[in-house]
Amino acid sequence: MKTDDLITLLARDNPGVIVDDRTAPMRSLATVAAASLAVLVVFLTLAGPRAGLATGAIFAVVGLKLAVTLAAVAAGIVLARQLSRPVGSSATLLWLLPAAVLSGFGLWETAMLGTSGWQARMTGTNALYCLTMIPLISLLPLAGLLVALKARAPASPALAGAAAGLAAAGIGASVYALHCTEDSALFLAMWYSLAAGIVVALGALAGRRLLAW
Amino acid sequence: MDSKDRWGGLMRAARLGDEAAYRLLLDELARAFRTAVRTRLARMGRGNADIEDIVQESLLAIHLKRATWDDTRPFAPWAQAVMSHKLTDRLRRGGATRFEPIDDSLDTLILPEPDPDAAGDVERILARLDPAQRRLVTALSLEGRSAADVAAETGASEGAVRVALHRALKRLAALYREDRP
Incomplete structure (x- = not known):
């Protein structure tokens, strides 16, 4: 087939008016929000929110953790x-x-608690559970983000997939933070980061395969 | 008005269903891509054999992704990036075995001109479409028949022929991606 024949073929594939894709990002965000809400409801129903979530001190520290995880989402x-x-x-x-x-x-935690006992705060008591649950919760939001990206044309499918992984990890970690009782920034730095790393790597791998165009 | 705005204007018209504007745009893109790909390949010391394949794959990608072009941005850089993506992709797929080093700069001068009529890999790729899709693609391009004509012959509706064509083009792009020369 000559290039001219291909051009004839492409011109024939004329669906009439193509609506501008500018509303696509909003629709994608709605999909991802729905996926996030679904995992939030399922996880909190099965695992339950941590005790006293709405009370003063706990509310503050959960807020700090959410600031980190929501920064990853954004x-x-x-x-x-x-x-x-x-x-x-x-x-x-x-x-x-x-x-x-x-x-x-x-820094805020160090100012409040000093450095004594930092090892215990970092190790925590349920690291393996955290490491399993965050990637698991992230899967559905990750799928939603990849579907949204599939309709686009990313220069680097792997990198775009990794970014989707970061957002999904942030969503997973935000949901998990409502249940998790480890309140140290050191625990987040060690285990939440590792869990997020797994999701980012997963996003990059999936992106490379699924987002190629 | 420079050519960037011109191409953007043509694509805007094409997305509103103007087939003539679309043909004109694809023709101009094919010519611009041919020159750009030849230059890039020559600079890398590669032969001209792949040029028409890369041009065709780029046009196909432009076509399938045209809804994602944000028409508040200039069209030319977007089209250039799509071509570049396809070129890089093909070089990676082709691997080092097809690398043809030149030890003499004169070699670039005696390389044959790219041939717009070259069939290239697309024949091999077309052969991998399922028979119905291949038949449709051949009828609409090589035989130059209209969708209505094909619809009448096969007893399908014109809309169904259009849907089938779009599927065949997506399949063609996927086959290109999987193809390892």
Whole structure:
């Protein structure tokens, strides 16, 4: 087939009016929000929220943890959107946003509690559970984000998938944080980060395979 | 008006269903891609054999992804990036075995001109479409028949023919991606 024949063929594939894709990001966000809500309801029904979630001191520390995990959601979604195009740049520093917020949390904790007993705070008591649950909760939101990216044309499918992984890990960690009783920034730095790393790697691998175009 | 705005204008018209504008745009893109791909391959010391395949794969990608172009941004850089993506992809798939090093700069001068009529890999790829899709693609392109004509012959509706064509094009793009020369 000559190029001219291909052009004839492409011109014939004319669906009439193509609606501009500008509403697609909003629809994608709605899908991901629905997936997040679903895992939130399922997880909190099965595992239950931590005791005293709404009371003063616990409310504050859960808020700090959520600041870190929601920073990952925001950074991941913005990056995924920027990386969903064949051309243009992305704000590379955004990858570090969750770590930056976590550092702030760590400094505050050090100011409050000092450094004694830091090993115990970092090790925690249910690290393996955390390491399993966060990736598990992240799967559905990750799938939603990958479906949204599939309709786009990312310059690097693996990188776009990794950004989707970061957002999904943030969603998974936010949901898990409502249940988890480990309140140290050191625990987050060690175990939440490791769990997020698993999801980011998963996103990159899946992206490379599924988002190729 | 420069060519970027011109292409953007043509694509806007094409997305509103203007087939003539779309043909014109694809023709101009094919020519621009041919020159750009030849230059890039020559700079890498590779032969001209792949040029028409890369041009065709790029046009197919432009076509299938045209809804994702944000028309508040210029079209040319977007189209250029799509072509670049396809070129890189193909070089990676082709691997090092097809690398043809040149030890003499004169070699770039005696490389044959790319041939827009070259069939290239697309024949091999077309052969892997299922028979019904191959038949449809051949009828609409090589034989130059209309969708209505094909619909009348097969007893399907014109809409069904259009849907089948779109599926065949998506399949073609997927086969290109899987193809390892």
